[in-house]
Amino acid sequence: MLERRTFGDTGLEVSIVGLGAGQIGESDVTEAEAAEVLNGALDLGVTLIDTAASYGLSEERIGRHLGGRRDEFVLSTKGGPKIDGQRDWSPEGVLASIERSLRLTRSERIDLFYLHSCPLEILRRGDLQDTLDAAVGAGKIGVAGYSGDNEPLAFAVDSGRFGAIETSVNIADQWNLRNVLRRRPELGVIAKRPIANAPWRFPERPTGNYAELYWERLQALNLDPGDLDWAEFALRFTVYAPGVHTAIAGTAKLAHLRSNITAASNGPLPAAALEGIDRAWRDVGSDWPAST
Ligand SMILES: NC(=O)c1ccc[n+]([C@@H]2O[C@H](COP(=O)([O-])OP(=O)(O)OC[C@H]3O[C@@H](n4cnc5c(N)ncnc54)[C@H](OP(=O)(O)O)[C@@H]3O)[C@@H](O)[C@H]2O)c1
Structure with missing residues (x-):
């Protein structure tokens, strides 16, 4: 069975590999493909699915294909001003985002709801944290979370106002x-972009592609995956990084997804591989901020 971990002090338990459902939001992914990966994920023991209001068709497809299996997984979604008709970070907008996610995913409650890349100056206001607390109190969401990186993430963690975080962690983003990660062990921690957007797919610099920054960083880090394929090397680093609960x-x-589960089940990378990654990071990566 796919290993599970206690998700901080949230009372939830999550599989060490979750499904990042950004990709099933794309319109060039067919309904049949979306249904296959969503149902297949649960059948393989995945118990956390991560989506967002801004991921195209993703929430709607989760509702359509997993509405009848809602008690089999932890639903993690994110909201903010990136969805239709919403321009700013207002409490009303966040509440509307929660209601929309409830409706589209056909859920009675969102298990984990994250403020999606909310900027530091908005976090400092504190009113959205009050809004999330009220949504928890009303039973609309289970846990209030922050999704983001760098200083805003550090602020969110130190504030003590959130029960979970979602943040970039991978070999090229540390x-x-x-x-930040281990400052508060009571937080549930989701590692996003856990295989660094798979930049090894591109023999040449993928200019303008989402994976370009990580492609550039991997060139500079000059890591050696040894006998492992890159996806396994990258994923095992993230899944077993201290403080991470699910990737x-x-x-x-x-x-x-199936090969990612097999890879993660092979356990942490050997010590020599971890030392190589650590050395390379200290040599060339120590000034790199997280990708936002
Ligand atoms: N909170 C945020 O702001 C935020 C930002 C980014 C991402 N996220 C979340 O994190 C999830 C993951 O992030 P991500 O998709 O950006 O990065 P990622 O998981 O590091 O990489 C995904 C890419 O890797 C490929 N891939 C996956 N498994 C593979 C395998 N075994 N072998 C080869 N290629 C493989 C996928 O392509 P195929 O489609 O071909 O498999 C996809 O292009 C998203 O789905 C989303 O839920 C959140």
């Missing part, structure tokens, strides 16, 4: 891991 590898392909 600022959050090294500076939400993103895919719309069941075969990729």
Whole structure:
């Protein structure tokens, strides 16, 4: 069975590999493909699915294909001003985002709801944290979370106002891991972008592609995965990074999810590989902020 971990002090338990459902939001992914990866994930023992209001068709598809299996997984979603008709970070907007997610995912409650990349100056206001507390009190969400990186993440963690965080952690993105993650062990922690957007797919610099920054960083880090394929090397680093509870590898392909689960089940990377990653990071990466 896919290993599970206690998700901080939230009372939840999550599989060490979650499904990043950003990809199933794309309109070039068919309904049949989305249904296959979503149901396949649960059948393989995945118990956390991560989505967001801003991920195209993702929430709607989770509702359509998993509405009847809602008690089998922890639903993690995010909201903010990126959805239709919402321009600012107002309490009303966040509440509308929660209501929309409830409706689209066909849920009575959102298990984990994150403020999606909410900027530091908005977090400092504190009113959105009050809004989330009220939503928890009303039973609309289970846990109030913050999703983001760098200084806003550090502020959110130190504030004590959130029960969970979602943040970038991978071989090419270690600022959050090294500076923030273990400050509060009571928080549930989701590692996003756990395989660094798979930049090894591109023999040449993928200019303008989402994976370009991590491609550039991997060139500079000059890591050696040894006998492992890159996806396994990258994922095992993240899944077993101190403080991480679950790593939400993103895919719309069941075969990729299956191989990610097998890879993660092989355990932490050998000590020599971890030392190589650590050395490379200290040599060239120590000034790199997290990718936002
Ligand atoms: N909170 C935020 O602001 C935020 C930001 C970014 C991401 N996220 C969340 O984190 C999830 C993951 O992040 P991500 O998708 O950006 O990065 P990622 O998981 O590091 O990488 C995903 C990419 O890797 C490929 N891939 C997955 N498994 C593979 C395998 N076994 N072999 C080869 N390629 C593989 C996928 O392509 P295929 O589709 O071909 O499998 C996809 O292009 C998202 O789905 C989303 O839920 C949140």
